[in-house]
Amino acid sequence: MKKILIVGAGFSGAVIARSLAEVGHKVIVIDSRDHVAGNCHTYRDKKTGIMVHKYGPHIFHTDNETVWEYINRFGEMMPYVNRVKAIAGDRVYSLPINLHTINQFFSKTLNPNDAKAFIASQADKSIDEPKSFEEQALRFVGKPLYEAFFKHYTIKQWGTEPSNLPASILKRLPVRFNYNDNYFNHKHQGMPKNGYTNIVNNILSHENIELKLETVYVEKMKSGFDHIVWSGPLDAYFNHQLGRLGYRTLDFKPFYGTGDVQGNAVINYCDKHVPYTRITEHKHFSPWEEHDESICYREYSRACDKEDIPYYPIRLMNDKERLQQYVDMAEKINGVTFVGRLGTYRYLDMDVTIKEALETSQALLRSFESDTKPNTFYQKVV
Incomplete structure (x- = not known):
């Protein structure tokens, strides 16, 4: 042995x-x-x-x-389903981008087929093979949705312009042409x-x-x-010995409240003027429990220094x-x-x-x- x-x-x-x-x-x-x-x-x-x-x-x-x-x-x-909300331009939307998000953002009442055609018309067809995050987004959803939901959030999250990030990062973010707002597609989803x-x-x-x-x-x-x-x-x-590999780290600023503070577990803040990326309300991660009070985290992303905890390569x-x-x-x-x-x-x-x-x-x-x-x-x- x-x-x-x-x-x-x-x-x-x-x-x-x-x-x-x-x-x-x-x-x-x-x-x-x-x-x-x-x-x-x-x-x-x-x-x-x-x-x-x-x-x-x-x-x-x-x-x-x-x-x-x-x-x-x-x-x-x-059982637990992650339903993310996003605030962009002082309005609240559902993520990932779905039919409700599209109709609400563009003030339309599109059905799935019409929405597919509409988003295709928004896409930048001059980009054949996207190499960066920005190119992938412009090719995938077009400029209005990219700038509202991805551009400034990504800059805050990664500390660099989306044009410097690989396209593969955005490939993990789906667009749905129905009203399904489950953030994940996997068969098994849950919380311990x-x-x-x-x-x-x-x-x-x-x-x-x-x-x-x-x-x-x-x-x-x-x-x-x-x-x-x-x-x-x-x-x-x-x-x-060869220098440090680059990571992003996260700072969490907790605050307390009573009752239901924000009405959802995760709300992303996509606008440039908001310094944090999202607020998480932790009682909602255990919906089978009941609590009168609440604890939330404001989440800030920054470059990882040598004394920090590394999160994202x-x-x-x-x-x-x-x-x-x-x-x-x-x-x-x-x-x-x-x-x-x-x-x-x-x-x-x-x-x-x-x-x-x-x-x-x-x-x-x-x-x-x-x-x-x-x-x-x-x-x-x-």
């Missing part, structure tokens, strides 16, 4: 730790924070009793049956009844797993283990070049596998994180059983 060190007690680290522990490997999981679950960490607000998503809301959604069964194994998932931290604690609850919080990895730890699974930032493993051209250099460095070392959102410098939803962690676990087990060298990366990074 192997002795494994896993750096990071988020979903990636926890799922891999559990898989290895269940077949007899001894696993130590460390995390520099004082809690598990990483940026999915949830806790009960002392003043209101509301389950709060400390690092911003996380809604679970997936079409993967294996992943859905897995998370339900460790916690009860309650007792929060994500409870689920991760349950995953880590095994006799072969030892958890050490408020513990920072240092190089001398490596000699005491047969293998390391690293779910922290890729560049941090190398002490940022920027992946602009300079970052991709530096990323390739770090990947090359990683491939030359032995005894470490890099996983997860930070370890592979990719944007990952929770279900994909769990899926990849389960796949990585099986690949590691095969390597241990055959006494072959585990891969440095089991997912394509660059």
